[in-house]
Amino acid sequence: MxxxxxxxxxxxxxxxxxxxxxxxxxxxxxxxxxxxxxxxxxxxxxxNQSGRSLRKGSTGVVGFMMQTGPEITSQGDAFFMSVFDGVQTVLSRHKLDLVALLCSSNEDPYAYLQRTVARGFADAIILSATRRNDARFELLHRHDIPFISLGRSLTDVGQPWIDLDFEGMAEVAIERLVKAGHRNIGIIWPHGDLNLGYLFADRCREVLAKHGLVLREDHVFRAKPSEAGGYAVGQEIASRSPRPSAIVLVNEILVTGLYKGLEDAGVKPGKDVAIVGRYSPQAQFLSPALTCFTLSLRDLGISLAEHLLSVMPAYQSDYVGQTPRVIWPMTLIEGASG
Amino acid sequence: MxxxxxxxxxxxxxxxxxxxxxxxxxxxxxxxxxxxxxxxxxxxxxxNQSGRSLRKGSTGVVGFMMQTGPEITSQGDAFFMSVFDGVQTVLSRHKLDLVALLCSSNEDPYAYLQRTVARGFADAIILSATRRNDARFELLHRHDIPFISLGRSLTDVGQPWIDLDFEGMAEVAIERLVKAGHRNIGIIWPHGDLNLGYLFADRCREVLAKHGLVLREDHVFRAKPSEAGGYAVGQEIASRSPRPSAIVLVNEILVTGLYKGLEDAGVKPGKDVAIVGRYSPQAQFLSPALTCFTLSLRDLGISLAEHLLSVMPAYQSDYVGQTPRVIWPMTLIEGASG
DNA sequence: TGTGCGACCGTAAACGTTTACGATACTATG
DNA sequence: CATAGTATCGTAAACGTTTACGGTCGCACA
The missing domain is CATH 1.10.260.40 (lambda repressor-like DNA-binding domains)
Known part of the structure; x- marks a missing residue:
């Protein structure tokens, strides 16, 4: 060396x-x-990175924290890989490197983050899979670590965040279904206390109410964020009476299972039950093709990085005037499912 | 602090x-x-990690190198998340941390690795997406960095590796299809020069030859590793004459697209064309359910970590007698597709 | 009492950088 | 010619650890 x-x-x-x-x-x-x-x-x-960061007090790396394990948050396949790519195109311009901080499924995320922060591993952190109440926010705030979260939380500490527009999605989806004549609309809400579930469900209720409709409690389906969870909930939907004539789901990872669960119960997706969901690589190749909301993951990553830089003292001069919070719009892809 | x-x-x-x-x-x-x-x-x-590693010359982190971007290798991130989890259960016992080294799609992997190695970022490296000729092996060898690769390569330098048993898979799949009466068997070979494609295709040829059958060149379908790639190749298969009566594919990420591509061309998967593939979270929820090869990704991760430790001077005493190379078996799940 | 030994702890150097500070040489200016 | 100013570079301290080395103390033993 x-x-x-x-x-x-x-x-x-x-x-x-x-x-x-x-x-x-x-x-x-x-x-x-x-x-x-x-x-x-x-x-x-x-x-040598150790010598440099010892002296400078900064490491030149940005950490993207995520949990490992088979039952990942609520995102599927290529989601993170695409986001990473966007983040990196921005960071590399500043000679910053992105690494994924992998918190194993049997370690407490808070303890893990505490450990890596105290070690001085990264100059800044990107949080994902934000919970409705997420103690990690306060932890990073207390240690004065620049960070941004992909997702809102009730435990906001004034840091920037970017979140997908789940409320807008709820609105567009419900309006669309109501306009198509549906009066019995159900939703699928992933297990866990991810904040997005609440945002989504609440807005669905509001929009339905605007039309004089009500979201029946037995039409709120909780699903494990996996294909198997989708299958189970498909069966469940088929067995309800009255059966919802349309379903909106906020989670992309269970849709193939959902289709199959419905089919196996004799209910044809898109025909007997309209379905509106989130884009996944499979979405347009299902039969019928899924009507879904999509976004540019790469652009999302770019924005994440730019907003993160705007709160990093060494870089923020290049990124003044960033809106601190972004609700990221999604666009509808019309499929044949609803 | x-x-x-x-x-x-x-x-x-x-x-x-x-x-x-x-x-x-x-x-x-x-x-x-x-x-x-x-x-x-x-x-x-x-x-403080910087101080410690400056003095000790080791960082306590193991890097798992992977490429970001929408068109990833041939695995989805559900794949890696499960593998990571296995790796970590082993590493955490030795107070080692795992981070994913994310090489952006517009950076040369070799240059990236060179940079992170010279910086002294990680004590050991896990390589994935190994190419048929992969210069990264020699690089790590030259710098005397302990590493293991998930996947074989022609440019082996004596390091341990673990690879899925693509040849065994080819054998079982072909035998099964031949036994079912198929004489016209095609294969799908993902684009790029990943080594697994060669291993798989070569063995398919051999096994077919054993039965006096030949793999027609127009029944070797090259596909981009994505659902869209699967769709395209599905259309292609449908248009061949003679059309293969069965297809074996080594890549898990394109199967939904493949189904749809065939269907849209009027060819029923599992009925008009038998299909044998790799397990993915969607596999069993397709119609018909995919006959596929599966494995425990977590166990694979555990094995990766153990073999890696066996070549790390500070830890190898606990892991003597590890077989340096492992061909990881996969087991067949009988679906209805072939 | 003197010697040796073991247990325990303090001292200081070393790891590879960055950077404040001072030194030198040269140029411009009066 | 004297002086100030500028361009360029060397010196050495500092970042937070780990660890080789040596020192002190108490105790056992002859």
Missing amino acids: TGIRQLADYLDISIGTVSRALNGKADVNAETRRRVLEAAEKLGYVP | TGIRQLADYLDISIGTVSRALNGKADVNAETRRRVLEAAEKLGYVP
Whole structure:
């Protein structure tokens, strides 16, 4: 491993100058800088992260916290990979690296976050899978770590957040179904205390009420966020009487199972029961194609990164005037399901 | 942030003793150790990672490298989340943390890895999405970084690897289909130069040959690893004459699209064309349910971690006698598709 | 009493950077 | 020519740990 010392010896100048040259400081001769950069390239020198961050007090990495395990939050397949990609295109412009902080399913997320924060692992954090009451917010706030959350929470501490427009989605979906003549509309609400479920369900109720309709309690279906959960809830829906004539679901990960659950119970999705859901890679390849709400995950990632930078002291000058909170719109893809 | 110095001052002992007490070194009085641990807990002291790793030369983190972007390798993120979970259960026993090293889709993986390795970011690396010729192997070998790869490669450098048994899968699938009377069997081979495609295709050919059958070149379908890719290839299959009566696919991520592509072309999956594939969360909820090969992703993760530890000098004593290479078996789930 | 030993602990160096500060040489200006 | 100013660079401290080394103390033993 070639360190800055080897590089300095090789060039026969001091390590201070080398460091300044590499970091783009002003007081270094242009010719010297050129030589340093050239030599660094040649010797394959890359600054050691530990030494650098020990001195600077910052690590140059942004952590995206997520829980591992088979039963992930409420997002499916390529969701995070696409978001990451957007985040990185922004961060890389500032020489920041993104790593995923993986909290195992048998570790308490709060304890995990506490540990990684105290270790000084990342300069800033992106939170996902925000709960309705989420203690992690206060933790990061107390330690004065810049962060942003993908998702709102009641335990807001003034940090920026971006959340999908679940309420707008509820509104558009319900309006659409009501206009199509549906009077008996049910919803699927994923298990757990993710905040989005509440936002979604509440707005559904409101919009229905506006039309003089009521969301029956036995038409609120709780599902595990998995295909199996979708299957189970499909069976359940089929067995209700009265059976809802339309279903809105906020979770993308269970729709194939839902279709199958309904079919196996003799109820044809899109025909006997209209379905409106969230986009997933499978959505348009189901039969009938799912009417669903979509968004650009990459753009979402970009926005997440930009808003995060706007609260990081070292970078915020480039990102002034960011709206601190964003409700991210989703657009409807008309399928044949509802 | 309370450092070791504050802790030492608080206890009125030297930082050396504090460090030894916390790290479980021998020559420290039992009572002193108790006091130190208690105070550390009380003051919420957590060792600074940069300082520690600068001194020790190791970081205590294991990196799992993966590419971000919508068009990921051939696995969905449900796949990795489960594997991660297994990896972590093992690593956490050794106080090692797992982070995902996210290489953005517009950065060269080799350059990315080079950068993170030189920075000294992780003590060991897990590679995934191994290509048939993968320069990353040699890179890590040259830098003497312990690593393991999920997937074989021609550019093996003697490191341990674990790979799914794509050849066994090919064998079982082909035998099954031949036994069912199929003579015209096609395969779907994902785009890119992932090694698994070659392993799979070659073995398919061999097994077919054993039965006096030949894999027609126009029955080898290349597909983009996405649902859309599956749809396209479904259309393609339908248009071939002669049309294969059965299809084996090695990639899990495109099956819903494949079904739809076939259906839209008037070909009924499972009826007009038998299909055997890989397990995905959707597999059993398709109609007909997919006959597919599955495995315990968590156990795979556990094995990955154990084999990785066996090549890490600081930990290998606990993991002697590990077989360096593992071909991970998959088991068949009989669906109705083939 | 002197010696040796073990238990325990303090001291200080080292890890690889960054950066405040001071030193040097050269240029411009009077 | 003297001086101030500027460009460039070297020096050394600092970041928070870990750990080799040496020191002190108490005790056992001859």
